[in-house]
Amino acid sequence: MSNTTLNETERPDDPDERTTTVGESEETIQPSWRQYHFDGDSKISVSGLDVHYGDDHALKDIGMEIPEESVTALIGPSGCGKSTFLRCLNRMNDRIRAAEIDGEVSYDGENIYGDGVNLVELRKRVGMVFQAPNPFPKSIRENVSYGPRKHGDIRTGFFDRLTGRDDREQRDRIVEESLRKAALWDEVKDRLDENALSLSGGQQQRLCIARCLAVDPDVILMDEPASALDPIATAKIEDLIEQLAEEYTVVVVTHNMQQAARISDQTAVFLTGGELVEYGDTDQIFENPNSDRVEDYITGKFG
Amino acid sequence: MARTDYQRQLRALRADVVEMGEVVLGRYDGALTALETKDEELAREVIEGDDEINETYLDLESDCIGLFALQQPVASDLRFVAASFKILTDLERIGDLATNLAGYALDAERQRYPEVDIRHIGERVRTMVADAIDAYDRSDAGIAREVALRDDDIDQLCETASETVVADLLRTNYGDESAAILEDASRLLLTIRDLERVADHAVNVCARIVYMVEHDDELIY
Known part of the structure; x- marks a missing residue:
């Protein structure tokens, strides 16, 4: 795994001018679509993040600032790289031998891919809750x-x-x-x-969240935390996520776009090809996205 | 194209709202003609037709609520359904105002102020409504903005017409005819006010179209 931090001049091409085709439309991703301006401090800063699984370029030059004490939703079709991105935030991808990661992910200003990072301490501070409840x-x-x-x-x-x-x-x-x-x-x-x-499935998932909270984390990563639950259990998890954001920084991957709309403060949309296409206030993404491809995706015209 | 049934419902909503707009416009035309010709039968048709407009309004409102509840539209779809939901109310109000105008046609015995050109104001207001419905059908924010700009002219025409009536009442002693004159004058002032309100509803429709197409709420506020 490389720990190289790429800067603008070293990038092989200008990602901000990249034209991609998804569904039936073709468009050039504008830099402003991915620059999210917010009040307050950034808890996690990602820049120039590339992930390869062998020949598969799973994430392409991702840059994101994740605000503290808020809920950030990551949405996109299957295979777009959103779960890969989530796992990069506490180096869970280190466990995948074929994964090659370049770029920088800073947590409270420190590059977690830098030398001498204590992975146990990192994962204690940046906890993770998985799709299926997995109590011991x-x-x-x-x-x-x-x-x-x-x-x-x-x-x-x-x-x-x-x-x-x-x-x-x-x-x-x-x-x-x-x-x-x-x-x-x-x-x-x-x-x-x-x-x-x-315990019931919903209770087991909340137990897993309690288990995550017990080690006093700062950031909670959630990968489809309610996808295996019924609507009542899902509603409890959603309420809980909103409460947790008063104290923690929460990043949630979800396939359920209405869930993203309900619970998140900001939403990042990844589309096929491992690209972050748009990142902004959840209201703006769901009411007036800039990207036609994002529009087509969230209105269900493709994906 | 995914969600084909949903896309069909959106297209149907647009077509139904346009159709309702055309029916409302037809009622308004009837009221305007009845005002001019004192055609009682036509006036009654307009008044009795209001129930049909109200039913259509409730049906389409229900369709919008169904889309919100069952399809959870977002982005441009959300703006379209939200705008349609509001536009329906304005069209229904225009229908109510057409009923008012038809009612004045039934009551008015004669035109005492020939210099107040109700037909002219009414035609200009009609064009605003027709163009607003067309702008909705085409999702054309440019037309909508242009229609909204015309409202100042309508306001001016209505103000001038009202001043003409009021000035005459202040200036002239009608003696024994005063009560009848006052009744006709008030009816004419109400007619002018209702025409102005129809134009205001057309502007409301345009404001929602601009929001629907461009996510711009400048005309709403």
């Missing part, structure tokens, strides 16, 4: 406390009890706080020692 086959309490214990934030083992370093109170506090933030506490507070697999 352990109790609800253990699911939530697993991360803090692994990271050494709480100690509750036999040896710790023997040596008087038992941190059970802190564990219970983290478990309750995380479950409350994930809007699950009231539903499970009397059954914390039951197996997490006994």
Whole structure:
């Protein structure tokens, strides 16, 4: 994997003048369509990001500023690279041997692809929730406390009890706080020692969010977090995402465009070919997109 | 092309709104002619036809709500359905005003102010409505903007006409005829006001068309 940071003059061609064809239309992507201006600070800055899977150029020269404490939705047809992009934000793509990543992704000003980055710490600060709920086959309490214990934030083992370093109170506090933030506490507070697999799908997904929150992240990446859930469970997850954005930076990949419209503050549209075509206020994207291809995609004329 | 049924519904909505506009325009024409010719039968046709317009309005409003609820339109589709939803209301109001005008035709016994050219004002207002409906059908913001500009002339014509009537009332002592004259004068002033309102609704339609086509709300506010 290369850690090269490309600058404007080194780029092989000018991506801002690139003309691409998707569906039946052809258009030149204008730089202004991808420059999102917002008040406040940027939590994640991406520039010149290219990802190859072997010969497949999955992401092409992506640049994005992701505002803190807000919800950013990534939408686009299958294969457009939005999940690849999401995984680049906490280096989950490192686990894919064929992935070659160039460019820069900065979290709080530090390039996460730079030398000496502590991946464990990075993924603690930039957590991820996946499409299918994936609780451990352990109790609800253990699911939530697993991360803090692994990271050494709480100690509750036999040896710790023997040596008087038992941190059970802190564990219970983290478990309750995380479950409350994930809007699950009231539903499970009397059954914390039951197996997490006994929960419904929607509850399992909120448990996974609580597990993510327990290690005190800053950014939460979500890859289709409600696509496997029924409408009621989906609504709870959507409410939760909006609440989380008061404290965390949330980036959500979704195929459900109405969900993106409902929950996000800003939306980035990726289209086939691994390109970011438009990025802006969600209102603007869904009411008056600049790109005809984005218009065609979100109105369902192709994709 | 994906979502073919949805696309068909959007095309049908446009065609139905245009058709409703043409019916409303027909009623307005009838009212204008009835005012001029004192044709009671024609006036009653216009008045009785208002129920049909109201039913069409409710049906099309329901179609728009159905599209919002079931198809969740976005981008230009959203602007089109939202604009159509509002334009329907303006067309229905023009229908109501045509009914008012037809009612004045039934009551007016004679034209006491020949210098007030209701036919001229009415024709110019009619052209505004017809052009607004055409602009909607074509999604032509240019025509819509141009139609909206004509409203100042209509306002001026209506103001001049009203002043003519009021000045005559102030100037002339009609003696025993005063009550009848006042009744006719008020009816004429209401006619002028309603024509001006029809033009205002045409401008509203144009404002929604500009928003629909260009996402520009300058004429709405």
